[in-house]
Amino acid sequence: MLMHKEEFIEAINQDWTDIYYHLHHKHHDGLSHQAVRLLQHLEKNRHVTIGDLANLLEVSHNTASEHAKRLIQKKLVEKKRDGKDERKVYVTLTAEGEAAVKQHTRLDPDKLKKVLEQLQEDEVKMVKTAFSILSREAKSCF
Structure with missing residues (x-):
């Protein structure tokens, strides 16, 4: 739930x-x-x-x-x-x-890169997808 x-x-x-x-x-x-x-x-x-x-x-x-x-x-x-x-x-x-x-x-791109390097490839894709969806919807709402 x-x-x-x-x-x-x-x-x-x-x-x-x-x-x-x-x-x-x-x-x-x-x-x-x-x-x-x-x-x-x-x-x-x-x-x-x-x-x-x-x-x-x-x-x-x-x-x-x-x-x-x-x-x-x-x-x-x-x-x-x-x-x-x-x-x-x-x-x-x-x-x-x-x-x-x-x-x-x-x-900070260097800090973000370090974090992303710790993730699995599918997790990186999920993060990118989630941020893309939030960005798209924020632009369409306001």
């Missing part, structure tokens, strides 16, 4: 936090949680404006603009004008920003 949904959700969350705790990169750049959220949003979306960032963080346009300025100063993002409508300005990741978002949101 399957666990109740609440217990199952708690078990997944506990497993995920264990995975992330043990396999994440070490961070030394002092980026805030909000900065990382902004970088991740920029990585996953094209044509992001300051207004979009304000909506994401649920802050004013001015506050989002200040967040973007700090990331520009750190050379993690840049502003670019739309080629067709120069009134539109988009915030985009720089190469340094792409590297930073990977460091903050992905698992």
